[in-house]
Amino acid sequence: MKRTILHLDLDTFFVSCERLLDSRLNHRPVLIGGTSDRGVVAACSYEARTYGIHSAMPMKLARMLCPDAVVIRGSSGIYSKFSDMVTDIIKERSPLFEKSSIDEFYVDITGMDKFVRSSYMWSQELRQIILKETHLPISFGLSTSKTVSKVGTGEAKPNNHIRIAEGKEMPFLAPLSIKKIPMVGDKTYHKLRSMGIEKIKTVQDMPVELIERVLGKNGTAIWKKAQGIDNTPVIAWHERKSISTERTFEKDTTDVIKLRSILIAMAESLAYQLRNGNKLTACITLKIRYSDFQTYTKQRRVPYTSLDHTIIETVLDLFEKMYDRRVLIRLIGVRLSHLVGGSYQIRLFEDSEKIIRLYQAMDRMRDRYGQHAVKRAVGMEVKSIGGTNPFNGQPTVIPAHRRI
Ligand SMILES: [Mg+2]
CATH class of the missing domain: 1.10.150.20 (5' to 3' exonuclease, C-terminal subdomain)
Incomplete structure (x- = not known):
């Protein structure tokens, strides 16, 4: 049976979010990204594109091309919230959906024509609901495969939709x-x-x-x-792999310094895996099993991230909140879930570009010499909690407006 695959993509997503918060940005060229000399454009409005500006272009050049453009640093916390709103709407109504990036979704609606008037109409209704509830412009493509639908969305943009009938793919x-x-x-x-x-x-x-x-x-x-041939399945979002690691101790422990340093190493290793797979996480879970085999987990939503220090901070904070029994610990573990692809854009405005370059350098060393080639001094981390980040001297606390 031929499949029916819907691809939805929010138009200039970051710009649309900023415009919802500040209507003065409407109809103006808007650039989002790094504001320093070495900054890069992470996203730009259609108005900016008419000046030849595109994402991944150096910010300096973009500003030269369009001196009137409004430049915004960007905030992953806000975008994550809007992304969640859209995800919830799709989740509630779809039989099977995949969130492939912060602003992109696939829905498998094969066989739906039997139950509703048509899958095309259903898709249009879904789009209308998203528009009405979030005011975020969104486009879609509908066809027999993920690839053709995605290309379709690109052709339909901005703020429109297209259906490529079966047999018309080529x-x-x-x-x-x-x-x-x-x-x-x-x-x-x-x-x-x-x-x-x-x-x-x-x-x-x-x-x-x-x-x-x-x-x-x-x-x-x-x-x-x-040729329009693509059999890749839509992978249900909740089944999308999370990544995790855990450790059982040979001898149960209450050594907090040791536990913290293990958690830091775990967070670092998972963050590296995320970046390597070009992924972001939005949910961090800590697991503790005590010597009496009682097991507890605590999870927290975070703005989409792939950076060590955000994950480390969250993990240690969860540990702080959870480990109140002062009982011997048998096992600890960390899990990152709600993974989506496309870390590149988000990382551009997440914290300082200096940190990002440092991570890139560290990752390159790990690629060459193995995962354990780079390790930070544990003392540095423990001291840094609630204090300053050892790499840039900035406070490590995530500002309130960036928390979810
Ligand atoms: Mg988009």
């Missing part, structure tokens, strides 16, 4: 640039361009072997997507 894709295929990045795009390929139609007409010879396995995948 003619829909044909006139579009190969850049529109989700997995074609800059490098692949230039390679394909150097082969004289510009439109998806050219790939559709090519023998798969030819593109495979140039791009290897990637080439096969691109060729398939160009």
Whole structure:
């Protein structure tokens, strides 16, 4: 049976959130991202795009191109809240949905036509509800696969929708640039361009072997997507993998210094895994099992993050709040859940760019020399709780407006 897959994407999401909070930003070029000399544009409004500005462009250059643009630092806390509002609406109404990034969703509505008038109408109604309840502009594409629907959303934007009927996938894709295929990045795009390929139609007409010879396995995948073939399933959000780690002690302990340093190491290792997988977490859980086998867990929602110090702070704070029994501990563990993809944008305005560069350097060392190559001095961390961050001298406490 052919599937029916809906892809929803909030339009210029960060900008839309800022506009809800300050209507003076409406119809103006808005840039969100790092404000320092080495800052980068994380998101920009359509008005800014008419000046040739795009995300990932150096902020300095963007400001030169459009001196009248309003520049905003951005706040992951606010965006996370709006993202949750939209997620709740979709969750309540959808049979099976996947949250693929902070502002993007897939819903599998295969077979729905049997029960409601049509899946297209259902999708339009869902979009209207989101618009009415959140005032956030959102677009969607509806088709038989994730890829075609995602490309469809891109074509429908801004604030619109499209349906690609079964059998019409290839003619829909044909006139579009190969850049529109989700997995074609800059490098692949230039390679394909150097082969004289510009439109998806050219790939559709090519023998798969030819593109495979140039791009290897990637080439096969691109060729398939160009034909509108994509069987990737929608993975239910709650089933989406969380990452966790735990440790059982050989000898039960009440050594708080030791427990804290283990929790810090766990948080660091999980944060590294997140960044490596280009993911963010929005929920942190601490687990403690006492010597009498009583097990307790406590979890906390946080703004989407992949940074060590935010995760460490939360884990240690949960530990502080939970460990009041002063009883021997047998096991401790940390779990990160509510994972979504796309850490790049968020990290651009999360805390100082200096910290981000430090993490990147640390991660590169871990990539080269193994996960345990980089470790901070435990004393530094323990001292830093509620005090200052050892890397930038800034207070480690998350400001109230950025908490959820
Ligand atoms: Mg979006």
